[in-house]
Amino acid sequence: MTTPIEDYAVLSNCRSAALVSAEGSVDWLCLPRYDSGSMFGALLGDESHGAWSLRPTDPDAVATRRYDDGTFVLITRWETATGVAEVHDAMPIDEGVEALVRRVVGISGGMDFVSEVRFRFDYARAIPWVRQIGHAHDHAILAVAGPDSVVLRGPRLIAVDTAHRALWTTVAGESVDSVLSWGPSWQQPPAAIDVDATLKRTTEWWAEWAGRVEAAGEHADLVTRSLLVLRALTHSETGGIVAAATTSLPEAFGGERNWDYRYVWLRDAALTLSAYIDHGYLEAAHRWRTWLLRAIAGDPADVQIMYGIAGERDLPEREITSLPGYDGARPVRIGNGAVDQYQADVIGEVMVALEAARDAGVEETTFSWSLQRALLDQLVDWFDRPDNGIWEMRGDPHFFTHSRAMVWAALDRGIRAVERDGLDGEVDTWRALRDRARADIDSRGVHADGWFTQHFDTDEVDASLLILPQVGFCAYDDPRMLATVARMEQTLMPDGWLLRYRTTGVDGLAGDEHPFLACSFWLVRQYTHSGRRADAVALMRRLTAVANDVGLLSEEYDPGSGRQAGNTPQALSHLALVGAADALGVTEPPTVG
Known part of the structure; x- marks a missing residue:
């Protein structure tokens, strides 16, 4: 069994x-x-x-x-x-x-x-x-x-x-x-x-290490355990932060959505870095920035969305027939073909995390700022290029709204570094393109009924849109965000758990998947900051109840069978839990009496 x-x-x-x-x-x-x-x-x-x-x-x-x-x-x-x-x-x-x-x-x-x-x-x-x-x-x-x-x-x-x-x-x-x-x-x-x-x-x-965590409130123990999980997935010698400890645990039981997550995604590592910084682990910022400098050294045009633990670039995806798969879910894969994708949001996540490190007191060096400038220069060259999106769609590239918002965020952080922190850069070019990115979303990424769309060629919504207010593109209570959440609740929450998107063929894969836990934690943040605290608390309690007896979360959850699904333990699930708990703590009502 x-x-x-x-x-x-x-x-x-x-x-x-x-x-x-x-x-x-x-x-x-x-x-x-x-x-x-x-x-x-x-x-x-x-x-x-x-x-x-x-x-x-x-x-x-x-x-x-x-x-x-x-x-x-x-x-x-x-x-x-x-x-x-x-x-x-x-x-x-x-x-x-x-x-x-x-x-x-x-x-x-x-x-x-x-x-x-x-x-x-x-x-x-x-x-x-x-x-x-x-x-x-x-x-x-x-x-x-x-x-x-x-x-x-x-x-x-x-x-x-x-x-x-x-x-x-x-x-x-x-x-x-x-x-x-x-x-x-x-x-x-x-x-x-x-x-x-x-x-x-x-x-x-x-x-x-755990004794330095400052966590309070109803979910303090899970916040501490989640930060420990992030440390457990951070290589002590290289500084690389892997997305999960496993490969090929299925997103849908018996299906083909089985991926190798034992590598360093720039996005996931940058988000993990932000969680570290928010909880005072600044040495992690130093070490990961050094890892980043090594990993992407060379021509910025060759930057990848993921690397090996020590910065290796070759991660060819292949199928392993010697292992029959979890409960027969085939294929078992090692390596990851998404390494060759263009995902326009990645530089944005990196720039947001490195600004957070700078704001927390991690001193900028000549090399570290040169790295960020090189990334922004490459983003300028790729500005009009469609991408595969945060979810690594294996269908045709599109202009994903989340990706365009992260392009906006990358350029915005570059501008702030020059204007606020006294660093140097092509601020006029960055400002012009930042404004174009916003105008593109305003004109092409908003449905006639007022919600943000998954990409510029669809009426669908996508859970990644919950990131827009987190990076400052819009307010949590922006009417477009409220309309987007309402549309998500109508189309992406059939069981009260948030799906990433509707698997209608845009991802280029057969079959369906289960709700992605990180997305529901993002929704907790959205509810919290848009005046729906009771909904946030209720959803957070349902989500934390999914953690196993030792506080671990995988990638997804099957509400029908009450089972975790996907690779485990999943860094993105745990860092999203930390972010949701932090949001609830910041907005917690004052004690009366």
């Missing part, structure tokens, strides 16, 4: 991530980076595609789980008729240590445990050679295939068919450690680690 997406918790060392099911199985792990080939790929197939299960032998064992406060140390508490025990799962934060620690702690009585591991490297295309390398008091197996090797230390593992299995009893006061460590296959096997010291450092590192 396929494990629901919402049953997964994520572990992270800020270089890669693992997904652990509520039943104690690691079903997704890519080492050493988020975008490496999977060694556990059961998420997109079954246990035969790689998994590591650790749980009581009692099939009636009952589990509850939580993260250790402010960390990504996952604690799963198991209760059986014979005792209580916990499994503490973590990926060590230490640099140079690519590992997964699973510690079983006896709380009361005794409990029989089984650990069963199946290694399947490179998206289940390689079954490694496995051999025992430990001794009587230090059991270990070594698995090697191609460039990868892993050592698994812990209770003695015995080969059973194509798996390795260990059985033991944990009693109160006792702990049993299993540690999986990755290393290049041509080097000596990774050395053993001090588990006590490693868990202590990892817990303290996450707790210190």
